[in-house]
Amino acid sequence: MENQREQRCSRLVFVLYPFQGHINPMLQLATIMYSKGFSITIVHPQFNSPDPSKHPQFTFTPISDDLSQGKVSTSDLFGTISALNRNCEEPLKEYIEKMLKAEDTHDRIACIIYDGLMFFAQSVADRLKLPGMSVRTSAAASILAYAVFRRHDEQGYISFLDLMSKDQETELQPLRLKDLVMLRSQNVPELIGELRANLTDSVKKSSAIIVNTMDFLEQNVVKQIQGLFPAFVFTIGPFHKLAPNISSSLLKEDTNCISWLDRQAPNSVIYVSFGSIASMDEKEFLETYWGLANSDQPFLWVVRPGLVRGSKSVELLPKSFEERVGDKGCIVEWAPQLEVLAHGAVGGFWSHCGWNSTLESICEGVPMLCRPFFGDQCLNAIYVCDVWKVGLELENELEKGNIEKAVRTLMVNTEGNEMRKRAMHLKEKVNLSLRQGGSCYNSLNELAEQMLSLRSN
Ligand code: UDX
DSSP: OTTHHHHTTEEEEEEOOSSHHHHHHHHHHHHHHHHTTOEEEEEEESTTOOOGGGOTTSEEEEEOOOOOGGGOOTTOHHHHHHHHHHHSHHHHHHHHHHHHHHOBTTBEEEEEEEETTOTHHHHHHHHTTOOEEEEESSOHHHHHHHHHHHHHHHHTOOSHHHHHHTTOGGGGTTSOGGGGHHHHSSSOHHHHHHHHHHHHHHHHHOSEEEESSOHHHHHHHHHHHHHHOSSEEEEOOOHHHHSTTOOOOSSOOOTHHHHHHHTSOTTOEEEEEOTTTOOBOHHHHHHHHHHHHHHTSOEEEEOOTTSBTTSOGGGGSOTTHHHHHGGGEEEESSOOHHHHHHSTTEEEEEEOOOHHHHHHHHHTTOOEEEOOOSTHHHHHHHIIIIISOOEEEOOSSOOHHHHHHHHHHHHHSHHHHHHHHHHHHHHHHHHHHHSTTSHHHHHHHHHHHHHHHHTOO
């Protein structure tokens, strides 16, 4: 990059939220900003620490999170978010104060860039009079949903039914409020209310809002967010396309599946993965297996530790598995997902619709079978199925007959083929936005400029 040498004197401090679906995009963003000439410090809780040896160009600093490893439960994410925000504020402040004391003119902190769920970082930034930038690793629509729900909380609309009766649907278009019920209905209400308030209020104070999305995917929503918050919204996704070849997996990727894919026909394989957190019971797991086996399509299935609640997943499979499926099925604990989705043999992705998986699928023109589990996944599935029309939703109880039918619709029917064509069209649009002069390219340059100007004196 031009001016790289001069820009190297500006340091960005990234604050990570310690789960795979957030670590990946934040380290990708850090890699992108490093390529723009910034020095990078990564501050992260001790829990789920990333591996510094995979990113030797960054300085990694763990901070005390006071979470005992055994107590962190993926079924209580709101509790974890709340604890992290309570416990990490002082350690982060102390660490940055030390950095400021040691600062020289060639290595000054330009700003703190934090995962939106680590909103305490904005308070630290405010207290130390440093600029803070909030990163959304999920869709822009989730910022809007949180902001709208936050306003309703303030106005006292406490129940979802109340909200429905106020007929506020238009505010969230193209997303329908009634479809977002799962975003509102998780866990302990007070914690969710607190989260919505803190998240939205920190965004109001931030110097910029960075979103891992593309203008053409969420144009109206981005405009609406811009109207709600004073800071500029930078849409510079998809991060992973701007920072290729970095691996930040917490689990070891099993690359044997790539040689298995090499032996399959083009577009014939359905890739099945439910991300890093979602879980199912034994019955759902076995229905999934039978649905895949009966569909008669080759499948590559990620069965990570913890996917089946309380069980050692793969051991549940019937003894006849080898005989029944043979080389038609490949099961791994963790896949190199970007490589898998880019492989010519993969023709469909059965996904839980985490935002990273959704973006990664779109970027490779792969249509999706959607089975959201919670939170923003429900919102992303609406985008995939109803707005972009590049997937179909697997609704109701997980049952082998429905699964078999849905897999075949996606993989071999005309309906699936039409979705594949639309997905390829989206892929082309992604590539255009990344090129010189494209929306992502321009937005990224503007963001780098803003970062440099924030503490230029
Ligand atoms: C979580 C939330 O569940 C999700 O809804 C939110 O948008 C982000 O945080 P997660 O459930 O893990 O994330 O899903 P996702 O967003 O799809 O992220 C998973 C990441 O792990 C992706 O980048 C994917 O490429 C990677 N992955 C997944 C692998 O590298 N290998 C695998 O086998 C599976």
